[in-house]
Amino acid sequence: MYYSTQYSSPVGSITLASDGQNLVGLWLEGQKYFGGPVTEEMTEKCDLPVLDTTKDWLDKYFTGQNPAISDLPLAPNGGAFRKAVWDILCEIPYGKYITYGEIAKIVASRTNKASMSSQAVGGAVGHNPISIIIPCHRVVGANGSLTGYAGGIDKKIKLLEHEGVDMSKFFTPTRGTAL
Incomplete structure (x- = not known):
């Protein structure tokens, strides 16, 4: 099962996706390959810890800080x-x-x-x-x-x-x- 939430950024609306534990997707509105390898329907969930952590990371990034990528549990699906x-x-x-x-x-x-x-x-x-x-x-x-x-x-x-x-x-x- 996959979960998603929205994040409002200076570059537009962003969709975040998680498998419940890891971040599996971050897509800009209108992005080519939106949804990427997530083929199942995503359930909207605004209070998932990994998605909250990702929003905090993005807040830091967009305020000019340089948050570490390693601070997030990433699980991109690909070969x-x-x-x-x-x-x-x-x-x-x-x-x-x-x-x-x-x-x-x-x-x-x-x-x-x-x-x-x-x-x-x-x-x-x-x-x-x-x-x-x-x-x-x-x-x-x-x-x-x-x-x-x-x-x-x-x-x-x-x-x-x-x-x-x-x-x-x-x-x-x-x-x-x-x-």
Whole structure:
């Protein structure tokens, strides 16, 4: 059984989802892949401890603090490759960013492969079911493109600005499949 609640944030309404013990989802309103791997109906539950803890974490984040990801019991549902990518996302420091290609090199190194596809990494990043907390907004294209945020590029920009990232190095793509 899955439970959900809503959280009002500076980037819009957020749906939080839990299996009762762990956080399994955090989706922005209108996010691509909303609900992700949670295929069962979610029951609204506003007083679940893990969801209250997550709201507190988000309150700290949105007031400019840098709460630790490890403070939350996360249980994103996905295959080994996606989980490996999501683990790397959790290592990106607050206010910093990384490219899809850099993540591909890290995954290749950790899995003893000669190389890894940046596009495959992009797919895993895009299917991250716990946005913001698993900070997929901190991933950019090698050329400075702000492509590929399932929650919307406008929200990616707001999150990066909120964290104090120098946005002068980046641009919003005008065409492509990852808008």
